[in-house]
Amino acid sequence: MKPIFLIGFMGSGKSTLAEALAAATGLEYIDLDTYIECRFHANIRDIFASEGEARFREIERSMLREVSTFENVIIACGGGTPCFFDNMDLMNSRGLTVMLNASHGRLLERLKLGRARRPLIAAMTDDELSHYISEALDQRMPHYSKAAATFNADWLDSRSQIDKSVDQFRRQFLSSEQSA
Numbered sequence: 001m002k003p004i005f006l007i008g009f010m011g012s013g014k015s016t017l018a019e020a021l022a023a024a025t026g027l028e029y030i031d032l033d034t035y036i037e038c039r040f041h042a043n044i045r046d047i048f049a050s051e052g053e054a055r056f057r058e059i060e061r062s063m064l065r066e067v068s069t070f071e072n073v074i075i076a077c078g079g080g081t082p083c084f085f086d087n088m089d090l091m092n093s094r095g096l097t098v099m100l101n102a103s104h105g106r107l108l109e110r111l112k113l114g115r116a117r118r119p120l121i122a123a124m125t126d127d128e129l130s131h132y133i134s135e136a137l138d139q140r141m142p143h144y145s146k147a148a149a150t151f152n153a154d155w156l157d158s159r160s161q162i163d164k165s166v167d168q169f170r171r172q173f174l175s176s177e178q179s180a
């Protein structure tokens with residue numbers, strides 16, 4: 001099976017869904033940020049701080065190239081991955097891209113809790129974060145909307161919601177033998 005790339009804004013649930021899908025199907029799961037962190041022995045926050053965002057985007061691009069050659073894998077991208085270089089074209093040429101869509105309210109609630117490890121938003125107040133989500137989503141949507149498919153990611157905040165979303169995703173995007 002060609003790779004499935006989950007894309008979408010920070011907090012849209014890419015890692016949560018990818019991990020749950022992998023557990024349910026036996027497919028491999030790769031979180032691109034974690035992959036980078038393992039390879040470079042540094043967390044994303046430190047890479048941003050010591051090398052800068054431009055260098056992070058180059059690293060992200062080369063790691064994306066690497067994982068996009070893998071088979072039978074679900075890849076949770078970073079929120080910015082589709083928005084740099086030809087990353088979106090690369091993913092579309094290698095596998096199935098699925099954009100996770102979550103409402104502004106859901107993104108805000110999730111990111112308020114998960115802000116610290118995300119360098120782009122770590123220092124923001126709640127109001128700044130809310131504003132940033134609106135603005136950045138608008139800027140990023142032209143890239144995200146190149147995805148081959150979309151999936152509603154509003155329901156990933158409890159075990160039962162995740163299980164239902166996994167079932168829905170399998171019905172929509174995985175054949176019965178991939179889903180076995």
Ligand code: S3P
Binds near residue numbers: 014015077
């Ligand atoms: C980023 C999103 C992060 C991570 C980095 C930059 C972005 O990934 O790659 O902090 O530009 O939106 P998540 O979407 O998994 O938080």
